[in-house]
Amino acid sequence: MTKQKNILVIGGGAAGFFAAINIAEHYPKLSVAILERGKQGLQKVRISGGGRCNVTHAEFIPSELVKNYPRGEKELLGPFHSFMTGDTITWFEERGVALKIEEDGRMFPVSNTSQTIIDCFLHEAKKHHVDLLYNHVVKAINIEDNGFLVETSQGCIACEKLVVATGSNPKIWNLLENLGHRIVPPVPSLFTFDIKDERIKDIPGVVAKDVEVKVLGTHLVSEGPLLITHVGMSAPAILKLSAFGAVELAKMNYNFKIEVNFIRQNHEDCLSFLMEMKQLSPKKTIFNTVQFGLPKRLWKRLVASSGIAKSMNWADCSKSFLIALTKQLTKAVFHVTGKSTFKEEFVTAGGVDLKDINFKTFESKIIPNLYFAGEVINVDAVTGGFNFQNAWTGAYIVSQSITK
Template identity: 55%
Template sequence: MKKVVIIGGGAAGFFTAINAKELNADLDITILEKGKDILQKVKISGGGRCNVTNACFEPKELTKFYPRGERELLGPFHQFMTGDTFEWFENHGVPLKIEEDNRVFPEANTSQAIIDCFTTAVHKLGIKVLTNHGVTAITKEKDSWLIHTKELQFTADYLVIAAGSSKKIWELFTELDHSIIPPVPSLFTFNIKDSRIIDLGGISVPNANVSIVKTKLENSGPLLITHWGLSGPAILKLSAYGARILADKNYQYNILVNWLGEDTNSVLEKLQQIKKQQSKKQVSLKSPFNDIPRRLWERLVIASEIKNDQNWADLSNKQLENLANQLTKGLFNANGRTTFKEEFVTAGGIDLKEIDFKRFESKLHKNLFFVGEVLNIDAVTGGFNFQNAWTGGYICAKAIAE
């Protein structure tokens, strides 16, 4: 009976183990988890509901959500795609649902449904799960792998690394000649202290455009004001694609915010029309743009050097220009970052050049596999990081089960 050791008791590790055992019942599989709890990231994902995947069903389109791994994942997505994820969970008693923003959750609306699915499966299939088993050393002996923990030593014919962003595991594999791309945070909010947004936490606009000054980084989408600064899909996607650039800047940079996502000149023309149509109305009392909440509008009016009691008719051309600029190219200084909720994602890991993505196997060592975020693959928020885990886990399992 072939022995398989999987390092990492998270989504990728469990998914690999279950699929390998279902494809080949003769495998002896052990999962080693360094902590006392398993599947912790699954538990907190999606606010405790587990954002399983995203309802994007075209492989080429799906790869575009991966700042690192876009090219490498195209082939794997043709083998195991989001539709396969739906079918897999349905067959294992967990029907999924698609929400308006294309995020996918269990119909039960709780991450416990996924956790129960995995724990029930490993128990039924006789897969051993050992917690508090942090790996201290990995060595190769002929065609076998020796895995050392503080408590025990394990021998494996196949070794799967599904340990996520683990500095210790990465260090162990540099000793086995694998290259590590240094990790930096990937999903984070921008810390901004500015009178225009202070105390406006919770206010959002549906389609803003955000760009980082002196870079080519730009993104559009919903923008959320938080107690720390700016967040929401527009910011999070920008943070993912700019992970290394922003780290190099030590998270100090300027951003331009276009709250309306419209051209400055066209907004100025609209303001000039509003001045004629609402001449006797007080500027600060009500936003003429549905997408700009009243409290944010008041702050932008003040920043445009418009007095609280001024009517539209009283505005000078300079004040109208100021307001158009505040609405379409407001300059903000970012200084620092805040991790997006508890869903810590990093850019970095095993160099993708060293992986055979037809099997998720090391090109340097036979029967050594890497799945999930231990690789230099990461995605924007919305279920894409889990889809990488499911795809890699399934293809790896299939290779082991052959």
């Protein structure tokens, strides 16, 4: 027997719940259901931010916020004028969830646990009579005269309007492609770099606070903190490169070279400073006089890589050694041989082609009454709460479009 719903949302994640709750709240006469393939939803919410849920980012200017989206920057500018960070904060606070801003701009629930966000969504879904249909694997989406017929592993559900909020789901993308949508092939985004190099071997946890990283042979460049890990490099400077270079780095099969400027100074200024050190601290050993605010372990590795002996003092250091040290500090080249997923928060670039979507409503340009929200479309962001903000914004605009 076929179930009947006014609105059906495929995907029990952040975007799916946000859309369904807002639809049901603003238009209580509509019957709204969420289809989720798993035993429970909101799993990405649960693991986000190390289990704390990085809800959004404290950036309140739309033109600045969109700069964090390698794909979707132009398209999201209008939507962010309709619903963005401040609206997200208000939405959660009105439902009893207070958020806090951390030093780097990331925003979390004051409770410091993602369960607070999950409990909020489940409470609101129950309050507004959203039907949660778990263990429903979507097998087919059919267009009918009065809407859609969705075939699932537990039977068929008919609806007037359909919202797809499944995130990066190849099976759903295939179904949408069969309906006439163009799908941009997915590639990983937001990953760390695998690097085997004596300069960073056995010093995991070391952080250079402000570096510049370039991918040699490309236009790709980023800046920010850099973390040395057990397998290579991570932190914002690397993650931003992986996001903005997702397509290009995939074409290189994740085998390329990067140039790191650990001190954000040019070659000439750095060499001039090191030459001055010969006059200012002639008797001190170079190895033990850490400069430029670098971590001690990293400084020692870069000094050693310059051919400078542990016992050498500044006075005895030749200009050729200082030039070698300058190169390590400002133009250190590392060979990247692969990638690793950034924690459990796997993000992909790819999905429904943005040209197929009306960003005033997030409705398909191909099929009327079909809407999209979240990462099912070809939008992705750097780390820091930006992917969730895209989900909230898209889901909210979908709810407004459907209930008008």
